[in-house]
Amino acid sequence: MDFNTLYYSWELVAGSGQTLSLEQRVALQTSLVILQKNYKFNRVLFWGKILGIKEDYFIAQGRGEDEMQDKKNLYSLNCIDWFLLPTTTDSMIQEVSTAAKGRFIGDPSHMYEHVELRRQGESDEETVVIKVREENRLAVTVQQIDEEVSVVPRGAFIKSSHGLVKINRSFGGLSDSEAMKLDNYLHFSEPKNLKKRSILEKGDLNPAIDFLDVLTDDIPKGSWSLQRECAGRVCVLRSLFWLGLTSYHVPMTPQHGYIYIGDGTKNLDLPFML
Numbered sequence: 212m213d214f215n216t217l218y219y220s221w222e223l224v225a226g227s228g229q230t231l232s233l234e235q236r237v238a239l240q241t242s243l244v245i246l247q248k249n250y251k252f253n254r255v256l257f258w259g260k261i262l263g264i265k266e267d268y269f270i271a272q273g274r275g276e277d278e279m280q281d282k283k284n285l286y287s288l289n290c291i292d293w294f295l296l297p298t299t300t301d302s303m304i305q306e307v308s309t310a311a312k313g314r315f316i317g318d319p320s321h322m323y324e325h326v327e328l329r330r331q332g333e334s335d336e337e338t339v340v341i342k343v344r345e346e347n348r349l350a351v352t353v354q355q356i357d358e359e360v361s362v363v364p365r366g367a368f369i370k371s372s373h374g375l376v377k378i379n380r381s382f383g384g385l386s387d388s389e390a391m392k393l394d395n396y397l398h399f400s401e402p403k404n405l406k407k408r409s410i411l412e413k414g415d416l417n418p419a420i421d422f423l424d425v426l427t428d429d430i431p432k433g434s435w436s437l438q439r440e441c442a443g444r445v446c447v448l449r450s451l452f453w454l455g456l457t458s459y460h461v462p463m464t465p466q467h468g469y470i471y472i473g474d475g476t477k478n479l480d481l482p483f484m485l
Contacts, residue, residue: 212257212468214243214271220468223459226440226447229472231260235269238290243271246293250283258284259455259471261349263317270353270471278368279376279399284353286319286346294319296350304351310341311348315475319346352475360450361399362426362458364390364467368399370422379420382465390446390462393437397423404428433485451481 212220217240221230231239239257247255252273261268268286271293275281284296297303310325325341369379389395402424426435426448436449448469450456455473460466 212259212470214239214255214257216466216468217257220459220466220470223441223445223461223466224447224457224470227449227455227457227472229260229455235290239269242287242291242293246271246285247273252283256468257470258353259473261315261352261471261475262473263315266317268315268317268349276377277375278378279401282357284350286349288317296353297347299350299354303347306341306343307348307351310343311345315349316345319344319349321345323348349475355477356453356456356471356475358400359398360453360456360469360471362396362448362469363399363423364460365395365397366420367465367467368423369419376422384464384466385460385462387462390460391437391439393435394425394427396426396437396448396458396460398426399423431482431485434481451484452478454478 212224217236221236243255243257246252250273252275254274256272256274258270258272261270266288268288269290271285271287273283273285275283285293286296287293309327311323321344323343323345325343327339327341329337329339331337364382364385366382366385367379368376370376384390385395400423402422404424429435434451436451438447439445440447444461446460446462448458448460453471453473456469456471458467458469
């Protein structure tokens with residue numbers, strides 16, 4: 212959600228029941244302008260809020276020249292002071308998935324501990340303690356949500372001949388009928404299913420705008436809810452895997468975005484609920 216349209220966009224996603232106080236909105240409107248100038252971002256998005264037991268984490272995302280690759284995530288506890296999240300690695304992701312359980316505490320320095328017994332030989336056992344800081348867990352969770360459920364309408368971004376992903380300035384929005392079809396929404400992350408398509412299937416695609424995975428390819432089917440809200444003037448997508456992820460698009464306009472407000476846990480029971 213672009214911070215320049217924050218006031219307007221909040222009304223479009225208010226049906227989810229999650230919102231920010233007036234003080235938080237005013238603080239964001241001011242601090243994100245300073246954030247963009249200090250870090251020299253091309254633009255800054257308010258990514259969302261992860262709810263903690265003691266404090267909540269407010270997340271912002273800065274974008275560079277390449278909208279997909281040049282991304283930096285930052286967090287704040289008061290909507291004013293922002294701190295860069297660490298870059299995720301495979302080992303960090305593994306440690307977080309092993310040690311970090313339950314809800315977020317709201318303290319970046321909080322340590323999660325997990326004790327493992329590992330066999331060495333036939334009779335020897337070694338006790339291994341895995342420690343993970345909550346700041347690392349936050350970085351992994353934000354990246355995971357971004358990879359799995361960040362959504363954009365088809366045509367909103369364009370891939371140049373040099374491989375750079377940029378905003379499509381000529382995008383005027385989906386039509387009313389197109390906006391209610393799930394196959395006109397794409398994952399804004401590195402494509403995985405697109406590479407599995409046959410040459411015949413790729414023949415009908417425009418490589419400039421069809422370089423991302425379509426939501427209809429997601430497994431299991433039915434993991435997305437698409438409906439009209441605000442008297443039918445906005446189409447809202449909600450993820451049933453990551454409860455709290457809301458994406459919106461106003462048909463016939465370039466207005467679109469997504470925001471996550473939740474506890475940062477994945478709904479792994481969804482396949483049994485459908």
